[in-house]
Amino acid sequence: MKYYDKLIFELSKKGRTGYTLPGGNVDAPALPATLCRQSDLHLPEVSEVDVVRHYTNLSQMNFGVDTGFYPLGSCTMKYNPKINEEIAAMPEFAGLHPLQKNLPGVKAVYEGMDRSLAAITGMAHFTFKPCAGAHGELTGLMIMREYHLRRGDLARTKIIVPDSAHGTNPASAAVCGLEVVEVKSNADGLVDVESLKPLLGPDIAGIMMTNPNTLGLFESEIKEIASLIHGCGGLLYYDGANMNPLLGVVRPGDMGFDIMHLNLHKTFSTPHGGGGPGSGPVGVKKELAEIADSVCVSGFNGNFGVILRAYAYILMLGKENVKLAGPLATLGANYIKESLKDAFKLPIQRVCKHEFVFDGLVDDGSSTGKPGATTLDVAKRLLDFGFHAPTIYFPLLFHQALMIEPTETESKETLDAFIDIMHKIAKEAAADPDILHGAPHNAPIGRPDETTAARNPILKFFDEQCAS
Amino acid sequence: MPKFPYFPHTDEDIKQMLEKAGMSSLEDLYSDVPSDFIYRGEYDLPEAKSEQEVRDFFAGLAGKNPKLKVFAGCGAYDHYTPSVIPYITSRSEFLTAYTPYQPEISQGTLRYIFEYQSMICALTGMDVSNASMYDGPTAAAEAVRMAVTSVRKKNAVLISETLLPQVRKVVETYAKYYGTQIRYIKEEDGQTSLASLKEGIAAGDVAGILVPSVNMYGIIEDHTGFADTVHEQKALYMVYCDPSVLAVVRTPGEWGADVAVGDGQPLGIPLCYGGPYVGFMACRMEHVRKLPGRIVGETRDSEGKRCFVLTLQAREQHIRREKATSNICSNESLMALWVTVYASLMGPEGLKEVNAKSYANAHKLYYALMKTGRFESKSALPFLKEFALKPKGITPEALHKALEDRGFFAAIPAGDGFVTFCATEKRSDEDIESLINAVEEVMK
Numbered sequence: 001m002k003y004y005d006k007l008i009f010e011l012s013k014k015g016r017t018g019y020t021l022p023g024g025n026v027d028a029p030a031l032p033a034t035l036c037r038q039s040d041l042h043l044p045e046v047s048e049v050d051v052v053r054h055y056t057n058l059s060q061m062n063f064g065v066d067t068g069f070y071p072l073g074s075c076t077m078k079y080n081p082k083i084n085e086e087i088a089a090m091p092e093f094a095g096l097h098p099l100q101k102n103l104p105g106v107k108a109v110y111e112g113m114d115r116s117l118a119a120i121t122g123m124a125h126f127t128f129k130p131c132a133g134a135h136g137e138l139t140g141l142m143i144m145r146e147y148h149l150r151r152g153d154l155a156r157t158k159i160i161v162p163d164s165a166h167g168t169n170p171a172s173a174a175v176c177g178l179e180v181v182e183v184k185s186n187a188d189g190l191v192d193v194e195s196l197k198p199l200l201g202p203d204i205a206g207i208m209m210t211n212p213n214t215l216g217l218f219e220s221e222i223k224e225i226a227s228l229i230h231g232c233g234g235l236l237y238y239d240g241a242n243m244n245p246l247l248g249v250v251r252p253g254d255m256g257f258d259i260m261h262l263n264l265h266k267t268f269s270t271p272h273g274g275g276g277p278g279s280g281p282v283g284v285k286k287e288l289a290e291i292a293d294s295v296c297v298s299g300f301n302g303n304f305g306v307i308l309r310a311y312a313y314i315l316m317l318g319k320e321n322v323k324l325a326g327p328l329a330t331l332g333a334n335y336i337k338e339s340l341k342d343a344f345k346l347p348i349q350r351v352c353k354h355e356f357v358f359d360g361l362v363d364d365g366s367s368t369g370k371p372g373a374t375t376l377d378v379a380k381r382l383l384d385f386g387f388h389a390p391t392i393y394f395p396l397l398f399h400q401a402l403m404i405e406p407t408e409t410e411s412k413e414t415l416d417a418f419i420d421i422m423h424k425i426a427k428e429a430a431a432d433p434d435i436l437h438g439a440p441h442n443a444p445i446g447r448p449d450e451t452t453a454a455r456n457p458i459l460k461f462f463d464e465q466c467a468s
Numbered sequence: 469m470p471k472f473p474y475f476p477h478t479d480e481d482i483k484q485m486l487e488k489a490g491m492s493s494l495e496d497l498y499s500d501v502p503s504d505f506i507y508r509g510e511y512d513l514p515e516a517k518s519e520q521e522v523r524d525f526f527a528g529l530a531g532k533n534p535k536l537k538v539f540a541g542c543g544a545y546d547h548y549t550p551s552v553i554p555y556i557t558s559r560s561e562f563l564t565a566y567t568p569y570q571p572e573i574s575q576g577t578l579r580y581i582f583e584y585q586s587m588i589c590a591l592t593g594m595d596v597s598n599a600s601m602y603d604g605p606t607a608a609a610e611a612v613r614m615a616v617t618s619v620r621k622k623n624a625v626l627i628s629e630t631l632l633p634q635v636r637k638v639v640e641t642y643a644k645y646y647g648t649q650i651r652y653i654k655e656e657d658g659q660t661s662l663a664s665l666k667e668g669i670a671a672g673d674v675a676g677i678l679v680p681s682v683n684m685y686g687i688i689e690d691h692t693g694f695a696d697t698v699h700e701q702k703a704l705y706m707v708y709c710d711p712s713v714l715a716v717v718r719t720p721g722e723w724g725a726d727v728a729v730g731d732g733q734p735l736g737i738p739l740c741y742g743g744p745y746v747g748f749m750a751c752r753m754e755h756v757r758k759l760p761g762r763i764v765g766e767t768r769d770s771e772g773k774r775c776f777v778l779t780l781q782a783r784e785q786h787i788r789r790e791k792a793t794s795n796i797c798s799n800e801s802l803m804a805l806w807v808t809v810y811a812s813l814m815g816p817e818g819l820k821e822v823n824a825k826s827y828a829n830a831h832k833l834y835y836a837l838m839k840t841g842r843f844e845s846k847s848a849l850p851f852l853k854e855f856a857l858k859p860k861g862i863t864p865e866a867l868h869k870a871l872e873d874r875g876f877f878a879a880i881p882a883g884d885g886f887v888t889f890c891a892t893e894k895r896s897d898e899d900i901e902s903l904i905n906a907v908e909e910v911m912k
Contacts, residue, residue, distance in 0.1 A: 001573065005774055008583050008812050018813035019550060021821055021893055028820065029716055029827040031850050035688045038722050041715055041816040042590045048552060051812050055556045055580070055805075062576030064564035072566055079474055080564050083519050088740075089554065092530035097877050098544050098742030100536065105529035106741060119512035131602035131743065134785070134797040142645050167786030171795035175613065176645045180790035218500045249498060250505050265798070269474075273802030274577040275567035275762070276600070277744030296641050299543060299605040299634040299731070300742025308526070315525065318516025321472045327494040328475055331482065334489040334497060351489075351500055380572065389570050394786075411476035412485060443572035446770035453767035453779040457756070459596045460586040 003444040004057040009461045011054060012044035018051055061444045062274070063388055069414050071336075073355045073391035073403025074166065074214060076244045076266035078329075081316065084270065084309035093308060098300035106304075109311055113281075116314045120322065121243075122253025123260060123283030127292045128302035133241055136261025136280025137172035137208070139297045143259055143284060144206050144235050145176060146291045156205040156234070162191050164215060164395045166241055169208045178205060185397060189215040189348045193224055200232040210239035211255065212246075212353035214395040214403070216333060226256025235259060240280075243267045244407065245330045245354035248323040258285050259292075268310035279306035328408035329354045332415055336404055339419045343426035347398060354407070360400025361426055365433030373429035375400040377436035381428070384442045385421045472516070537899055539833070539878035541686065541854040541890030543604065543632045544742065545734040547712065547822060548894050553736055553809045557802055567762075567798060571777045577801065578776035581764040584804040585750075587811045591714045592728035593721020594750035598761035599778075600799040601747030604731025605638035608678060608708055610760050610794055611729045611749060612639050615676025615704040616648050617793040618758045622675035622703070624649040626668045628660040630683035631708055633883075639678065653677065658847030658856070659689045662697070669701050676704035676727075681720065682713050685846050686830075686854030686888060695724030704755075710734050711748065711807075713852055715819035727751045736810030737803060746803035757783060760794030825893035826853035829900060833891050836904045842911045846886055854890040856882055862911060870910040876903050 046054075063070075070077035088094070096103065110128060117126050130136040141159070148156040159178040161169050163185055170180045181199050186192040191209070207229050211219045219225070229236050238252040238260035244267050246252070252260050264270050265278035272278070279302060284292045317325065330353050337346065337356045344358035364372030379389035379402070391403040406415055428435045440446065469479050477485075482494070491497060498506060517525065538546045557563065561576060568574030568581075581599045588597035601607040612625045627639055629652050643650045654664035660679045668674065677698055682688050691707075698705040706727040707720035712734035714720075720728035732746040733739075751759050757780070765779035785792040814822065830853045837843050837857060846856035859867050864881035871878045879887040891900060 003575075003773065007579065007586075008808075009586065012815075016815075017817070018552075018815060019818040021548070021818070021825060022896070023825060023893075026821070026824045026828045028824050029852060031688065031716070031852075034690060034692065035718050035850060037714065037716055037718055039593065039719070041819065043587060043811050043814070043816045043819065045815040045817070046812055048813065051552055051809060052556070054812075055809060056559070058576040058579050059556075059559045059561035060576070061573070061579075062561040062565050063570075063573040064561045066560035066564045070566065072569075075566055077566060081474060083522055085558060085563075086523065087526045090526060090530045092533055092535065093526075094738040094740045095535075095538075095546075096533060096741040097536075097538050097540050097546070097739050099540060099542055099880060100533075100741070100877055102872070103533045103741075105532035108529050108532070116513055122507075131606070131800070132796075132798045134795045135602060135606070138795055142641065145645055161790075167789050168795050168797050170790035171785035171788065171792035174790050174792050175642075175795050177647050182790075218498075220500050220502065222505075223502060248511070249507060250501055251507050254507065255505055271563045271802075272566045272798075273800075274562055274565040274574075274805070275801035276602075276798040277746075277800045277803055278798050296634075296637045297606070298638060298743070299603045299745070303743040304741040305744050312522055312526065315514060315517050315522050316474075316519065317472075317513075319511045319513040320470055321475070321516050322511055322513060324470070324472075324475060324494075327497055328477055328482075330497045331477075331485050331489070331494065334491070335485040338489050351491075351497060353497075379570070383570060383573050388566070388573070391569075409474050409476070412481040414476075415485075440572050444575055445572055445773050445775045448571050448769050448775045448777045449767045450777050450779065453765040453777050454781075457763075457779060458766040459582075459756075459763060459779075460589045461583065 001061055001444045004061060006054060007461055008044045008046065008054055011046050011050050014045055016045045016047050018046050018048045068386050069410060069418055070388040071390045071404045071406055071418065072388060073405040074241055076405060076407055078269055078407035079409035080269055080271040081313060084312045087312045088305045088308045109308060113307055113311050117262060117281060117283060121260060121283050122251030124286040125289040125292060126281045126283045128281045128307055129298045130280035130282055131298055131303050132276060132278040133261060133263040133280045134168040134172055135297065136282050137168055137239060138176055139282045139295055140237050140259040140261055141172055141176040141178060142295045143288055143291050144237060147288060148205055155203050158203050159205050160199055160207040162209060164213050164397055165208060166214060166239060169239060189217050190219055191225060193221050196228060200228060202233065204232055204234045206235035206237055208237045208239060210242045212242050215348060215357050216352040216355035217350060218353055222255050241266065242354060245326045247326040249326040259288060264306055264310040269313040270306050270309040277303050277306055279303045325408050332406035332410055336406060336415055336419060340422050343423055355403055355405035357398060358402040359398040361429050363430040365429045370433050373433040373436040375402050377439060378402065378425055381425045381436045381439035383440040387418055387421060536875055536877040539876055539889050539891060539903055540880045542880050542888060543634060543731060544739050545892055546739055546894055547734055547736055547892050549736045549738055550813050552813060553806055556809050557806050562802060562805055568778060575775060578764050580805050580808050582776050584808040585764060587808060588748050588750050591711045592750045593719035594728050595753040596756050597748060597750035598759055598763050600801060600804040601749050601761060602800060603745045603747045605635045607729040607747030607749045608635045609639045609642035611706045611727050612643055612648060612678060613646055613793060614758050614760060618755060619675035619703060622673050624651055624673045626651050626653050626674055626677040628653045628679040629655040630660050631680050632684045635708060658685050658687045658849055659683060662693050666697055669697060674701060674703050676706055678706045678708060681707050681709035681717060682852060685856035686851040687847055687849045688717055688852060691723045712819065713823060716823045726755060732807040735807040737806055744800055744803050746800040746807060761796045761799060822893050829891035829895050830855060833889060833900050837907060840908060840911065853892055854888055856886045856888045858885045859887060867910060871906055874906040876906060878903060
């Protein structure tokens with residue numbers, strides 16, 4: 001990757017054009033002066049080739065799944081099949097107005113996806129309006145609240161969230177008007193059932209869980225947890241961010257969950273796009289289906305283009321291969337875990353699911369007299385070797401958390417190469433932690449000064465010429 | 469192992485990996501799962517298809533949808549998409565990247581988001597923009613929450629009756645569960661009534677107002693007096709807007725607004741049955757700490773090189789958890805790139821021209837329809853590319869259906885007997901004339 005230091009605004013030259021439009025010249029709209037834009041519009045004036053080169057250069061400072069291995073925990077960075085892109089771009093889909101009715105082809109896509117996701121998860125029905133995972137969580141909690149409200153059960157204003165939960169869980173609960181009650185993990189990293197019991201009562205709307213949890217551990221007491229929550233009148237919400245290891249093996253509906261979301265951009269192979277667009281369909285049990293369809297959380301029909309991609313993936317996968325997706329993802333995680341536990345601290349010795357968490361290096365090099373190498377240093381050093389970093393400093397249960405998730409689309413050779421490099425980095429750390437402190441050495445930029453960025457925020461392009 | 473192109477494992481690979489993990493079969497990986505939760509049945513899914521079969525399957529479905537000429541807006545506008553845009557956005561370095569958590573290898577994403585933020589600020593006249601939201605209606609709903617979390621002890625937000633129905637609906641949904649009271653500002657002659665605003669805000673419990681710049685009838689609203697009225701009550705003045713139109717129409721910043729939200733779709737994003745689009749949200753600098761979502765800022769690296777990072781993260785859900793006032797995490801980054809490339813190609817002149825041509829087309833259609841004598845106009849107030857008429861002697865639904873049968877998606881029922889039409893720069897003179905002929909035929 002090479003450093004390229006331009007912004008599109010800096011390529012601008014008055015009089016250059018990057019577009020053509022049909023027809024001749026048309027006069028500016030005849031609008032009353034009070035309704036007209038008063039100020040100049042500071043957008044770049046660039047040619048088409050300027051635009052193409054600029055964004056091609058920008059792209060070359062980026063790492064994607066197509067560049068290399070992305071062991072990013074809880075993010076499920078699996079390969080994004082190219083046929084999906086072709087389907088989503090079909091003009092007969094891309095040209096449809098969102099308010100159009102009488103579209104048999106579109107109807108078949110939504111119905112096919114609904115049936116497929118129901119079959120995979122054991123839920124009865126999905127709503128496709130949510131545009132991301134956190135959006136799905138919020139929608140699911142709205143459905144939960146609506147269920148209680150419609151029964152006249154107004155006292156259920158609290159939701160139980162494990163301390164290992166994704167940050168979005170308590171945040172979604174808070175913006176849904178629910179009070180978060182945290183339940184502790186036990187020494188094995190699982191929800192502590194004894195700590196859960198005293199929290200239960202007539203004020204509990206339900207619980208949010210991800211299973212496997214963010215340590216990659218299967219919550220094996222889920223049956224008892226489900227019976228306790230249902231026993232006190234609450235519902236169980238399944239955060240589908242960690243669904244991938246269960247794909248083709250375990251169905252959340254069978255475990256007692258009433259409401260769940262899926263991240264189509266994780267489990268169902270649609271690209272992350274540098275942070276969206278995603279899609280977070282919410283599945284519910286039969287008795288909640290009508291409520292699910294009544295909760296309106298986005299403008300039109302959800303991210304149809306993403307739904308199309310996921311459907312293409314499901315059809316490629318089929319009923320045979322789906323049964324291997326979860327196991328192969330889980331196999332990769334266990335293989336890495338067992339291969340690296342000599343060099344990285346493994347706080348919980350257990351079979352993991354799609355991901356697992358190390359708590360820093362076994363030997364961080366502090367015995368050399370220099371400050372030891374941290375998880376951040378390991379992450380940055382990985383970038384030098386053509387790998388993306390794992391998720392770091394999450395979950396919050398460990399101080400030096402390194403959360404690693406391969407997926408079923410990574411070959412043994414790729415995992416072996418990653419394991420070799422992680423061993424190499426661990427050896428470097430033990431011998432001279434400064435090698436890690438200075439990393440990355442080969443990226444387009446070194447470590448950025450994030451403190452200054454936050455203290456003196458520069459949040460848009462500012463050009464003296466524009467200002468004058 | 470069945471042969472499947474997305475799974476690279478050979479039988480030998482699996483064997484060796486299981487050995488390392490101390491297991492003898494793939495089932496052993498699930499030894500911690502109670503056995504009655506293991507799904508042993510056959511999944512109710514089709515059998516795996518080849519890529520060719522998948523392509524044919526979708527081509528078959530796509531062909532079943534009637535192909536209509538779009539003369540509808542209602543929050544989704546059929547503007548032209550230059551071919552450069554999908555070419556750039558499908559580059560895998562953009563498409564297959566995650567959220568830019570590792571800035572050293574994400575400068576491509578971070579730079580275009582910084583450019584996007586700059587362009588949204590330029591269009592709206594605001595000081596700061598976030599990295600994007602899901603869509604316009606959710607951006608509006610987040611703005612409403614931002615108002616009640618910014619303004620102490622006030623828990624009501626006034627929203628205009630002239631906002632698009634989907635915006636009102638999503639705002640109401642979010643507000644219901646957050647516990648925010650939503651009250652309406654009445655419509656008067658097709659636009660938000662200042663008198664009704666004054667009456668509503670006098671209650672003293674109003675944290676903010678949300679009003680459209682161009683409204684559901686296509687009317688360009690005159691916000692004279694809004695800023696003073698709202699700021700006297702120390703409330704937030706928030707505007708829902710179409711960013712394409714802001715190239716020619718008075719901006720939220722110029723009206724004195726505090727927050728601008730809307731959907732970036734009109735900036736060259738295909739209709740695609742409603743998504744993916746991109747919501748935007750921008751505000752004045754003094755409100756930045758309450759602005760939800762991700763923000764990219766400029767800084768320097770260890771060697772002094774200019775670079776970009778996610779910044780002001782103390783506002784975000786993963787830090788604040790149960791104290792969060794927004795849960796947004798992933799947004800619509802690739803669609804922000806889409807909009808950024810569009811605005812780069814069009815530039816200030818191109819965007820003005822898009823509006824001029826849309827204006828000309830819409831007005832041509834409007835005058836021709838009015839000339840039939842079979843329509844009554846919603847209002848004499850100025851519009852740009854969309855307008856509302858009341859058909860005489862036929863219901864809105866019947867007119868809509870009859871035009872659909874003739875190959876047009878037009879005359880969208882807008883309530884109260886009105887329908888809306890929209891014409892962008894993409895519609896040719898022949899398209900417009902054929903629609904006029906169809907209307908005359910239906911209504912003769």
